[in-house]
Amino acid sequence: MKTAAGTIKQATWSMTMSDFKELTKVRLAVSVVFSSIAGYFLGAYQVDFVSILLLAFGGYCMVGASNAYNQIIEKDLDALMQRTKNRPLPAGRVTRKNALVIAIVLTILGVVSLYFLNPKTALFGAISIFLYTSLYTPLKTKTPLSVFVGAIPGAIPFMLGWVAATNDFGIEPGTLFMIQFFWQFPHFWALGWMLDEDYKKGGFKMLPTGKKDTGTALQIILYTIWMIVISIMPAFGFTGRLELSVIAAIIIFLMGVVMLIFAFKLYEKRDNISARKLMLASVSYITLMQIVFVIDKFI
Template sequence: MIKSRTKNRNFSQEDAFNLSELFKLMKPRVMSLVIFTCAVGLLMAPNIIPTKEAIIGIVLVSIGAGAAGALNMWYESDLDALMTRTCLRPIPTGKVNKNQALVFGIFLSVFSVIALDYYSNRISACLLLFTILFYVFIYTIWLKRKTPQNIVIGGAAGALPPVIGWTIATDSLSFEPLTFFLIIFFWTPSHFWALSLYKSSDYKKAKIPMLPLTNGIESTKLNIFVYSITMLPVIILPYVIGFVGLIFLIPSLILTIYYNYLCFELYKFKKNKFDAKKARSIFGYSILYLFLIFVLFLIDKIL
């Protein structure tokens, strides 16, 4: 009896470990951003849906995002093994094999889309399906290894969760939620190119054509600064169309101008060289920046 209990306990521990590794395939940090932006999109909608429906919808969207992450890790496991930033992921370390990741990703994709169609509406399910397919086939399989514009075009997938949140609540699309899309879409390049500057050796080993490798440091710094400037009209747009008021506009402009300043400081550093500390600060601030912008959407609506 004692041996039997010991075996059961060991099996449970091993099972929990496997589940933990499978969960890591879903890129939990990315999922947390998806949950937050999707929730903001839902809460900013003009109508209110029952809390249970809202929670189910947000959870299913995050599962869909996790499915895309798992399929991304399945396809890129050879690259992940070469990069210090990703070499400890479940597949390169042998904790999950490629077939498990593929089956897991496909199952979550099918489940999340069908369940969202059932519990929410068809337009939300279609947008989630498009997001998964775009991230896996357009960004991961097609663009990432072929062009330095991979981040620019691929950013569309990461920009859709708040739009899906809106459609969960409204069962419709309008111009207002597209402002969420534009903010994330134009934010993404400067965010990731700042990372690619101080992680360029990683991308070089993996032969991923990130901008610092294909166009050089100076061009990358210029592009980071230019894309940060494009955030100014994008941030003003929700106010122009009457979606938000000054409570959103003024602090978001201050946050954006400071972002512009950081990117300009990086750009004006020595020609064809960069300050790694400044690049890291841009990457870190960009995460806080996006979070605060979406918090300001909610504050504006409440007040």
Template sequence: MSFGKDLVKLVKLRLTFLVVFSASISFLIGSQIVTATNVNGVINWVNWAKLIVGGFLITGAANGFNEIIEKDLDRLMTRTADRPLPAGRMTNGQALVLSLLMGMGGTYLLGSLNLLTGFLSVFAILLYAFVYTPLKQKSPISVFVGAIPGALPPLIGYVAANPTIDQIALILFGIQFIWQFPHFWAIAWVLDDDYKLAGFRLLPTGKRDRVSAVITFVFTLVLVPVSLLPTFYKFGGYYVGGVSLVMSLIFLYQAFVLMRTLEIKSARKLMFGSFLYLPVVQLMFLFDFLGKK
């Protein structure tokens, strides 16, 4: 296998793309806020490009550190056994050098936007790689810890354009934070047998049971009012509110089906529903925000 393909696996390209997409949408929203340094509320496309590249490097670094730490565990799981480290195609030293270079390069680019963006980026790497990763074997609380760095991309994207953690920034963070729980637990339900081979405990009770499904449903229910916060606080109009409500109710129905059936195929539908939910809601927030400007 080529080095390029191994690098793609090391940085978890699909996950990295989702992270960067989320940050970039929030950057565009933050760019519309009139500030002392952006009096016309215009988009700085050079800074947007820095965010894209820096965000990719930071996320790739965090994933690289994660895989170094979990190399022996990845070897035990079918889903991860072909990653470059457990498969022996890349050494720990090579992965460490690549991850450090990506981390330093990403921190430099994001820090050049403003110090708050740089600080949040470093915090995300440390929390994901060195707190969340070792917790995955110890307790389901790891999902709560992991949801914090997982929800930081929209916050980082927003403050990259508007270096203030204001109400809009917290709403962007809050939507992605709550979304993480049904998203994580749906994946954990589908892959529970594989995760158990490595000793990972990611479902709320540690197993596929009614209580885990009920907790997943409750968090998906909480997402309904949270997704309506942009409309409630008048940052968005009825379009984003209507689309967010419809998407949240579809997502909630999928969680209800899992709670009723406890079947892997229901969890898989919820998992795919989570992949669709977040970009649709974030894009609608952006379009509606632009329409109100």
């Protein structure tokens, strides 16, 4: 009997953790934390591991809170879509009330943790939650411009790390913000292309033209080009302390060209397979680009 009870308890705890991870979108949250830490390393004069822990914890809490609020608001719409109908809220495993408590607790923990770093970091974190929850989420069913609005909180993490390290906002974190801002358009439009039919079930308008057409594909190409240009700007001495060696700039440029090739392939074929390849290329690009920036600083 004790063994059976222990097994049930363990299974319940596992399910609870699974739902928490899904409610906070753990993979997305971890990628955001990675961006923040990369920004911290770029800005830091001296690396402080307590600060990194505060940034990682606070960053996860802020992203987790944003995702929880998002799922509370979109519970009924999530139930209509194949990819989201088994999330904790539409599936009935977590109530809106409990999800709201989790979101509020995460918000408080996140703001407090980031405030211990400095008030500016906490402010940007709070702005990120507000924009994601109050503007981006409701706009998704109203206009494709929601992607533009959502790109603002989505671009904050890379910048946030620099602000956490320096307690300063200038050209350097502004450049980091712009890199991740322009990156989001090809990334999310590729994702939107893949999931367009499912998104339409929930009434979401994610593609710039509203269709999987050459207009959308062309905009993906243009934003990818802007992303590449801004990513290598630090090599030309325009961005203060944020610098990039010629070799690092060439590596980042070539990685961007690879992503651009996938964007052209999508323009040519206009199919879900090409969109998926572009989406995966974009994930690789943002991660490797940040790693190259950090390694270049310390070598």
